[in-house]
Amino acid sequence: MKITEIRLGSISVPLRVPFKTALRTVTSVEDIILEIHTDTGAVGYGEAPPTGAVTGHTTGAIVGALKDHIIPNLLGKDIDAFEDLMQLVQSCVHGNSSAKAAADMALWDLYGQLYKLPVYKLLGGARKQLVTDITISVNEPEEMARDAGTAIARGYDCLKVKVGADPTLDVARLRAVREVAGADIRLRIDANQAWEPKQAVRILNEMQEQGLKLEFVEQPVKAHDIEGLKYVTEHSFVPVLADESVFSPRDAMRVLEQRAADLINIKLMKCGGIYNALKIVAAAEIYGVECMIGCMLEAKISVNAAVELACAKKVFTRIDLDGPVLCSEDPILGGARFEEKFITVSDEAGMGIRGVEGLRYLD
Structure with a gap:
């Protein structure tokens, strides 16, 4: 199972009521979605929310880390080389843990599909x-x-x-x-x-x-x-x-x-x-x-x-x-x-x- 294409998208989902903390007020979920496509037709999904007040990661930072660093390093790789993929995601860019999390979960999704088991x-x-x-x-x-x-x-x-x-x-x-x-x-x-x-x-x-x-x-x-x-x-x-x-x-x-x-x-x-x-x-x-x-x-x-x-x-x-x-x-x-x-x-x-x-x- 090899990675052939990776696409980014966004979603906007209104909240039932505004979410208020000591740090911020939010009225909707505005998240980046990652799709990792493979030569078998399997697709792995990841997601990252911009939470600048907590993680320091804005939408631009997440998209930039994925587009400029993580995605180019993943294209063409084999899902079965899983440990290498995990280390690559963590090492190819400094910080940016939200972007890394989106890639990480999409890869776990594909790894489970490869061996026909749920991740849990x-x-x-x-x-x-x-x-x-x-x-x-x-x-x-x-x-x-x-x-x-x-x-x-x-x-x-x-x-x-x-x-x-x-x-x-x-x-x-x-x-x-x-x-x-x-x-x-x-x-x-x-x-x-x-x-x-x-x-x-x-x-x-x-x-x-x-x-x-x-x-x-x-x-x-x-x-x-x-x-x-x-x-x-x-x-x-x-x-x-x-x-x-x-x-x-x-x-x-x-x-x-x-x-x-x-x-x-x-x-x-x-x-x-x-x-x-x-x-x-x-x-x-x-x-x-x-x-x-x-x-x-x-x-x-x-x-x-x-x-x-x-x-x-x-x-x-x-x-x-x-x-x-x-x-x-x-x-x-x-x-x-x-x-x-x-x-x-x-x-x-x-x-x-x-x-x-x-x-x-x-x-």
Whole structure:
């Protein structure tokens, strides 16, 4: 199976409601789609969202990395030389982990098709179904309470609540959500790097003292502040999940070695795809640290790749793959089934993606 052609396109998918965090506000998913065609007729699909506020990768950066570096190096290559392809994708351009992730997942898709196995079974086959949380955007307390009530009515029993845009309101936001949620709904919060270490400890401990029962806090401090992250982990009543602090396997090792967080969040767009994610998984398993599988605001192709990984490995004990259910429509044909909180992986060879409706080609 040789690569004969690689095409780029884009999709635009409106969100049900605006997505608001301490870093940005988004109203639609605007993603780059990668198609890798082969001489057997098999097609592998990849996807990358421009998330400049988080990864630093804009649409232009993703397209440029793919067109100028990754695609020329992949054309003509044999899928069966898989390890070489993985190393080539990671080494042919510096950084640009989102572009690398798009190529990585498309290659895994083809590798599974070559050997007629779904990717999750190639990687371990631990389970077939996941249960995801759903994100509640940061807004005024009353609006967040309404959004929480809507999510619970849709069947979700775990909410990831965005905080940090105005720290003085964060306790009130969580109190309003908890009042609507009752005692049995799990609440986890994401500060998106908004707090200083001592401020984070004060806010988190106040939240727990008020009976808000938080499962964990995601990235309470700046990504580079590993010392501050460790301080919060050691002094907070709330377990700490490292997100933006962990892009690469090297980042993960630093956090794990210093015991700077209780949990690690793996996102394919941060680490450059499944190939590097597996290295982080192995390190977390060695240190006995559980992981969450997360996503950016992405449509189903790239979230589907994360589903394949999470269904393969038991180290993923928290699931945050709500991108497709935040969208108002799904233009992706095939792949995993997203039925509100339940995600069921496809048993088709590769990743099971059959096409994209409304794809606008860039060439």
